[in-house]
Amino acid sequence: MSKNLFWKLVLIVVIIVLSVLEIFPPSKKLKPGIDLAGGTSLLYQIDTSDLSSEEKRTAAQDMIRTLQERIDPGNQRNLIWRPHGNDRIEIQMPLASKETQQLRERFQEKLDLLKKYNLDLRAVQRALVQPQGMSEADYLAARTQEFARLAGGLENRQQMLKELAGAYDAVTAGERNRDQIRAKKQELAGQLTEAKVEIQRVELLAQQWKELDDPNRAERLKGLTEEEAKQGLIRQYIETELEWSAALSAWTGAEGLKAQYESALYKVEQVNVDLERLQGILEEGKAKRDVDLTAIKATLPQEASAIIDELVVAYDGYAKVSGRLDSPEDLKRQLQGSGVLDFRILPTLSDGILSETAIKSYQDRLAQYGPNPAKSGDGNYAWRKIRDAEEFKSGNAITAEFAGKLYVLASSKADEVLLHEKGGNGWELKSARPDTDQLGRWAISFNLNEIGANRFLQLTKSNLNRPLCILLDDEAISAPNIQSAIHQSGQITGQFSYQQVQDMVDKLRAGSLKARLSDRPISENTVGPLIGQDNLQAGLKAGVYGLIVVSVFMLIYYILAGALANVALYMNLLIILATMAFSRATFTMPGIAGLILTIGMALDANVLVYERIREEQARGSSIRMAIKNGYHRAFSAILDSNLTTVITALILWLVASEEVKGFALTLMIGLVSNLFTALFVTRAIFDLMTDMKILKSKLTMLQMIRTTKINFVGVMPTLLVVSIAMVIAGWVVFLSRDEAKNSKYAIEFTGGTSVRIRLNEQGKDLDRAAVEEAVRQAGQQMNNKQIAEGTGVQQIGPADSLEYEIVTTATNRFTATLLFPAEEKKTVEEVRGLVLDAAKGVGDDRLIKSEITAGAQPNEFILTTTQTNRNKINEMVAALPGVECANEKTEESVNQAIIAALGNKLDSLYNLEPANVTAQPITPELVAQKPYLVDYQGGVLFSGEFGENKSESLQRLADRFGQLRFKSDYGKYGQFEYKLFAPGQMQAVLETPLKGVEAAVLSPDVLYGGSEETEWNQFQANLTEWFTRGLELETSLPRVTQIDPSVGEKSMQDALVAMVLSIIAIIIYVWIRFGNVRFGLAGIVAMVHDVSIALGMIAITPWLASTAIGKFLLISDFKIDLTIIAAILTLIGYSINDTIVVFDRIRENRGKLAHVTGNIINLSINQTLSRTLLTGSATLMVLIIMYIWGGAGLRGFNYVMIIGMVVGTYSSIVVAAPLLMLGIKKEKESGKKDYAPSPDKQYSRNPSV
Structure with a gap:
């Protein structure tokens, strides 16, 4: 064995081992898309109040495009984006792989366990407040009991809470004493004023009182008044003043009661582990992480320290497989914010710009009115929320708390800010990227455009040695000091984790959103596979069976070579799956389409080589020479056919919309892998077998298709007429179909209606397929073809859930x-x-x-x-x-069809007949009475009773109010959050029937005491209507929403541009490779021919489905959805591949001839006919098996693929190749001469036809 061959074999083994390790076990490592495995659906509201009418019209589509760029620019994560009208968007995300889910759950379990050691600080503060009407003894007993529960049996915590309680009692007693003395002082001041004594002179005397002896005091009193009664009043006031001063000092002094309480509270707060900060530490390098974790563990009980050690192990395991979108929480985090970067200079406690009195005034206004700039600011300064309090603890920025959040006071002066104002002001961010700062911590480097750079230079130059607050989405990220003037580039530094940096970079890169997305989704649900679990299982089984049949066929037909072809095929699949598992890419139906195309091209590559080897053996070449020449002569056809398809896939990836990028990605990976396995792997194995004398004589192969001598050129005129007729018929059928009665497009392109239903006990035996069939049958009876043919059903929630989403192209x-x-x-x-x-x-x-x-x-x-x-x-x-x-x-045709189909099996909501509905602001006094409302202070509390014989559980009430969010006019209520309570209780069993309910509501935009009275009254009136409406809701279809097309006009335009560019690129490539533009044009004509006939066959399916033969062939009204689009793209790939193979043989047979002749075309088609029919037959085997036994959900895809394979094979033989003859006769008549020998004069070939 040669050294070169040895290293080739080593490389092959290494790739196989790495691939197996990457995907094993596949059930855990491979991540199926939402169309295959289901996932989570999030519905968000868009605030379009600040948009123009034109911007409102495209608000949902515009937001989807920007968010796609931010979160999933390559569509590798298979997020499904669906607009619901102009002001809502739905995002469906697939589940992570099973391994990732398990490792994340293990990591989350440790986090949750650690969270149990964290004190509930809000519960602590609620326990400290004595409810009005509760006796002192009962209050103290309840507080002690609650603190014991919160301490969880840990003595050190019990002691800290006991100290906190003592400090709280002391500070509240001191506050009461202070306030009583102040009230007495104010009363005496009033009496002095009535007695016409100058209060300012009395205040001055009070300041000097302690330094005077009794005679001097008496003398000074006479100086104020001669009347003894007034002197007694002054003396009493001064003594009260001194008493109040002492009480105030005892309460506010450095070691005073308030400081003692804050110190005790700080100790309690420090017991808690900041879980977000901890997760950031886990992402650090090992050395720094160990130091930071040791510091945290030093403050915790031994049990908690042990959990942190377990947490590190769980994190390290999860980090190896984690992606950026492993759970809905990851997606929610990335959706937050609009991606707007601003800069503001900060005043500080020590720079003297603001006096202590001014600072105190701003802080008081924040406490009273919240961060509303109109109330708590003054045009010069405004409060901005701090994202991470740790970033501002070490500086001397002016900060204050409101509603449990920390805020920083920032400048609003024109020369101290660089803001993105509405309408734009010329400056913008050019780029942003993850980086590290001088300390090696994660940071964000950014560049500004020229206008921004000049303004940033002016801002930093004018404010040297002052803190520059960097804000993202109006939240303060960090505030570094300006050391020198900064021009075009800058860096955002802080104690960020890599995940936080990446999220911020993605937001900055994608650009700012024109409208505001709700902070939290208005709906979140688990959804089943789009094609249904039943269809999915059937499809997967059929695919496996089809692959086995093809493998057996190759083994029988090519025997030993067939076994090697199967090895290459399975290795090809292995590499593709491993690559997608490694990149955390998601498997979808379009991706599987790309995989099927890759399988077909892999088979084709091997068939091309083997048929060439057969020819070489027929010439009498030795086995070693036959293999060498076979690979050499098949190389150009394999390379050209693969590269033309790669060009298409690459342009789709770069230009087309996100919806088809999954197909393009899988296809590109597969084609590269295909070239490796077909040309490198099998060749290396053949070389090994010949070196080791395992393969001595010629390869034995069957030959069912012998050499043919069909005159294809001779029948070209007839077949071209037939083809033209089929193309015209296809477009006539496609364009003439009545879209109003029965659209040929699926809901992705047409929009439609989504209806959420819940079945009752009578419907519990119905599964997803049964629900879908019942609704379709109802549509059939109503003669509504859109409901009958364009309806799909997804299960919502776990496998035993009785909740479903019905989606149809029909609309009310x-x-x-x-x-x-x-x-x-x-x-x-x-x-x-x-x-x-x-x-x-x-x-x-x-x-x-x-x-x-x-x-x-x-x-x-x-x-x-x-x-x-x-x-x-x-x-x-x-x-x-x-x-x-x-x-x-x-x-309401959709509603009527569903009610007719499911009737009494639907779980219905009934009017609760609310009475005694009240609304009251949630003030500190109300919180004192009802501590469970503490998180909603500044909002409004609604309460209501139900009618006679009416009751509802808290769980059902939550569902009821949740359904209101899907009403078309819900946007008029604005953005708010709410929580339902059993009357007068903080908690209640969710299933317990209630006779009334309370709802605490809080808006980020309207606060009691912080908003204008008219604004507050309107808000309260609107929400009273909301509360009453929720209790009166009566429906069996609680959620009916209109859906806009998820594939918008821009996406369709992008797809068309991508196709046009692909066509141009293919023409240019084929022109260069084959030396004549006619080759490229002929290939494109064949491709258009194939697509035209396929589109016509899709459009005619409603008629075919109604015929006896159509029913026998299992044809139904197949709609053009993204899966069908993927099938059409696959068809295009097959068409190009088939055509290029024939063209390659024509090029070879042409030799140095200036023109292609009829003999050359006939010879080439006959020589490649065996390969064409073999490859087509093998792929058709898989498709037919999947069509018959793969389930109804995949039948449309397989239908188009079968049509495409048949038509594509036909067109490559009788359309593309004969078209090369067009125009040649005229050129010859013009005097051009052909000097090249005829095909039969070249090396031994079959005789020309």
Whole structure:
């Protein structure tokens, strides 16, 4: 064995071992997409209040594109983005691999265990407050009991809480004493004023009182007044003043009661481990991590220290496989914020810019009004929330707390800020990247454009040696001191983890969002596979069986060579899976489409080599020479066919929308792997077998297809007519299909309706497939083809859940009569134009697409729209002067079909008939009465009772109010968070029936005492309506939402651009490689031919499905969705591959001929016919098995693939190659001469036809 061969074999073994280790066990290492395995669905609200009407119209699509760039720019994580109208977006994310889930759960378990050692500081503070009406003895007993519970049996904590309680009692007693003395002092001051004694002179005497003896005191009192009664009053006031001063000093002094309480509280706070900070420490290098963890463990009990050690082990295991999107919490974190970078100079405690009195004033206003700039600021300075308090503890910035959050006072002066103002002001961020600072800590380096650089230079130059606060999404990140003027580049430093740095970099790179996304999702659910678990299992089994059949076929047909082909095929699959597992990429249906194309091309590559070896053996070459020449002569065909497909995949990856990038990625990986296995691995094994004399004589192969002598060129005119007719028929069928009655597109392209249902006990025996079939049957009975054919069902929650989401291309429709003034003579076209302008003003796509038809009277026009939100419709009609709306009606066909299908099996909500509904601000006094409201101070508390014989559990009430979020007009209530309580209780068993409920509501924008009175009253009125509406909700379909197309116009344009660029690139490549542009054009014509026929066959499926033969062939109304798009892209890849193989043989046979002749084309097609039919047959075996036994969910994909394989094989033989003859006859007549020998004069070949 040669040394060169030895190292080739070593490389192959190493790659196999590494690949196996990377994907074993596959059930844990490979991450299926949401379409295959389900995942989590998050629904977010968009605040569009600050957008123009045009911006509102595209708000959801624009936000989706920006967030895609931020979170998943390459679509490797298979997030599904779906707009719900203009002001909501749904994001579905797949589950992590099982191994990642298990390791993360183990890590989370240790975190949760450590969290148990953390004191609930809010519970501590609630326990300290004595509720109004509770006796002192009961209060002290309850507090002691609660502290004992919170301490968890740890003596050191019990002691700290006992000290805290003592300090709290002392500080509250001191505060009461101080306040009583102050009240007495104020009363005496009033008496002095009435007695006409100058209070300022009395205050001055009080300051000197202690230094005077009795005679001097008496003398000074006479100097103020001669009246003894007044002197006694002054003496009493001075003594009270001194008493108050002592009480104040005892309360506020450096060692005073307040300081003692704060010190005791600080000790309690320090017991807790900052879990976010701890996770950042875990990401550090080992040496630094050990130092930081040792410091933390020193403050903890021994049990907690042991848990930290276990936590480190769990983290190290999880870190090896973790990705950036392993759980919904990771996604929520990355969705937060708009990605806006701002800079503000900070005033400090020691720079003298603000006096102590001014600082105290700002802090008092923050405590009273919150961070509202209109109340707590003054135009010069404003409070900004600090993201990590640790970053500001060591400096002397002016900070204060509000609602448990730390804020920093920052400048708002024009020469001390660099802000992104609405409408833009010229400066922007050019780039951002992860970096490290001088201490080796993670940091963010950024570059500004020229305008930004100049403004940043001016800002830093004018404020040297002052802290520069860096804000992301209006949150203070860090505040380094400005050491020198900074121009174009800067660095954001702090105690960041790598994950935090990467998240911030992604936000900065993606750019800022025009609208504001809700901080938390308004809905979060676990969803089942998009194609259904039943279809998925059937598809996977059928795929495995198909692969086995192909392997057996190759083994029988090529015997030993077939065994090597199977080795190469399985190694190819192994490398692809290992690469995707290593990169944490997600497997999706489009990805599997790319995999199938790769399998076909892998088989094709081996067949090309073996057929060449067969030819060499027929010439009498030795086995070693036959193998060498076979690989050499097959190389160009394999290289060209793979590279043309790589070009397509690469352009799709670079240019196309995120929806098809999963296909492109898998395809590129597969093609590179295919070249390696087909040309390197099998060749190395053949060389080993010949070196070791295992393979001595020629390779034995079957030959079912002998050398043919078909005159393909002769029948070209007839077949071209047939092909043209099929292409025209395909486009006629495709374009003439009635979209209104039954769209050929799936919901990704058309939009539609989503309905969330929950089955009751009567429906518990129905599974996902049964629910889907029942709804489809109802649609069939209603003669609604969109419901009958375009409906899919996903299970929500765990496998035993009774909750489902029904998604259909059908929509509920609203109709109304628009009554124009009788004197106005309007045509349908004029009204359509007026409605279009009004709809654009509202900024609503559905209204823009409204239909207008003539009514019964000349001034009546019928409006039909899929927009069922009455508020938006009314807003549009209001923009039509003098127009009235009559005969309003909503056709709820989707609702009717579901109710008809499932009826009494639906779990329904009934009106609770609320009574005695009240609303009151959550003030400190109310919190004292109801400590469980402490987190909602500044909000509003609603309470209500249910009607007679009405009751509802807290769990069902939570569901009820959750359903309100999906009402089309929910946005009018603004952004707020809420929590439901059993009346007067902090906690209640979720399933216990209640006769009433309380709801605490808090808005980030409206606070009691911090907002204008009119604003507060409107907020309270709106939320009273919300509370009452939730209790009155009565429906069996609690969530019905309209869905916009998830593949927007921009994505479709990107896909078209990518396809055009791919076509141009293929023409250029083939032109260069084959020396004539005619080759490239012929290949593209064949590809267009294949796609056209496939599209026509998709469009005709509703008719085929109704015929006897269609039913026998299991054809149904297949919709064009992303999976079908992936099949079409795969078809394109097959078409190009097949055509290039034939062209390669034509190029070889042409030799140095200037032109291609009919004989050369016939010879080449006949020579490659065996390979073409073999490859097509092998791939068809897999597809037919998957089509029949792979389940209905994958049948549309396999249908298109089968059509594509048949048509692609046909076109490469009778369309592409004969097209090379077009125009040649005319050139020859013009006097050009052919000097090259005819094909039969070249090296031994089959005779020309």
